[in-house]
Amino acid sequence: MSAFTNRPGAVSGDAGVVHYGNPLGEQRQLAEGQAIVDRTDRRVIAVAGVDRLTWLDSIASQALASLEPGRGTELLILDPQGRVEHAASVVDDGETTWLIVDAGDADGLGGWLRRMVFRSRVEVRDETDAAVIAFAGDAGARAAVLAVAPGAPIWTDPWSAVSPGGWQYAPIDPHPGADFAWCEAIVPAEARDELAAGDTAAAGLLAAEALRIAAWRPRWANEVDERSLPHEVDWLRSAVHLEKGCYRGQETVAKVHNLGHPPRRLVMLHLDGSDSVLPQPGAPVANGDDIVGTVTSSALHYQAGPIALAIITRRVPDDVELTVRAGDAIIAAGQEVIVPADAGATASIPRLPRLNRRAPAR
Incomplete structure (x- = not known):
């Protein structure tokens, strides 16, 4: 059980602390970068080994082979028909690639990744002792996290802009996600306890969800079902690279985007x-x-x-x-x-010239 449940006013649900008595006030503090969220609804998978990035690149929707340390991105694992099976937030620290996933997807994704290792020089680990602490922007909340966990891997959500190789269907500018400066830090359990005992304001999971929804940001735990295509929730914006090499489900991704409609x-x-x-x-x-x-x-x-x-x-x-x-x-x-x-049907396909079907001369 997280030490954040001992905070005054904490109201807990199945996934963790829902709020601390003032859900709307907590949202405001969170949006302003002055509060942290204990993301007990998220789990961590670590992928180590010299082949980790090229291996992930070969099986996922995102281009990861040249991912720079510290740059946040995300990936989808699709089935052969292009439907979403798993999703993960991704950050690499130069030695390990960290995947932050919704708790309900962690066992499924971790098991699938281990089955796909074959001869690749990678190791997939469930980081059960790691905690995920979320905050917004570069204000006081970030400083508080780094004070107790210096060097912690921090995933910066790419949703604030269209990622390289991505595509946005939403017909609006500016996009509501442009101000969604969301971050999630991976910290040891003892650092989470230290944060819980400190004086940094805490917000509940309700506050985090409200900011996500207002930014139109899809999530595996909510927006994905057995029929989901990434196009349907505008996930090509941040989780799909349309110009990368072959991966499972790529044919459907390209077909819907270029020729059809979700x-x-x-x-x-x-x-x-x-x-x-x-x-x-x-x-x-x-x-x-x-x-x-x-x-x-x-x-x-x-x-x-x-x-x-x-x-x-x-x-x-x-x-x-x-x-x-x-x-x-x-x-x-x-x-x-x-x-x-x-949405979709973006390809410019030239019309074939009509055949001359005049009757032959006699």
């Missing part, structure tokens, strides 16, 4: 808060009487109010107001387009 699309929902009801993940999204999708994440944001991310079918017009069904409540939901219905 069958579903991620939207931001601005929810009517008059009934003080916040729909939970899994709540159905409707267009009139038709169920057209599902809420994947929801939060009460300290500035934007009640918001949610949802996956809906691409057939839904982007200018209609939707509703979300939460128990007996029907909540009006204005949609903000993240992935447009016409």
